[in-house]
Amino acid sequence: MSRPQLHAIHHVAIICSDYKASKRFYTELLGLKVLAENYRAARDSWKLDLALPNGNQLELFSFPNPPPRPSQPEAQGLRHLAFVVDNVAEFADYLTQNGVDVEPIRTDEFTAKAFTFFQDPDGLPLELYQR
Structure with a gap:
């Protein structure tokens, strides 16, 4: 059996602490287009799908009291x-x-x-x- 291929990054997910401030930053300041915006009541969470011009996407999430990033910039995880x-x-x-x-x-x-x-x-x- 041949190995299946990865083709591209579909999206990067970001959890924010202040949904309104982050939404403004990514849409108004950086100019990303809103594809969809949904509130998930069961999680008390917003999910905002944003499009980059090349078709890649960012997902912006809000959750109640997310833990802060442990350190900058060399924390384990997304650099x-x-x-x-x-x-x-x-x-x-x-x-x-x-x-x-x-x-x-x-x-x-x-x-x-x-x-x-x-x-x-x-x-x-x-x-x-x-x-």
Whole structure:
């Protein structure tokens, strides 16, 4: 029997502490399109499906009293989520103008591409990576 193939990442799931703040951050500031928004009463939880332009998705969840991330940035689990952009400096300037702290832009030593890091409202490490 041949091994089945993985084709792509379908989605990345994020649990937030303040649903309204995170929804605004990902939809208004980062410009992701809402595919669906559902409240799950049995879990007292919102689930927001967001689309990236290439068809990948983010799922944004709220749960009552989620535990905080244990440490930054080298905690076990998701290290960071990287977004491809046309111009890292331009997007970093946009984020800075909107009150988001952005690390200095660096160059990937292996690809020579520009990249930088910033955080969502819950401190989740996010990266901008040059196309």
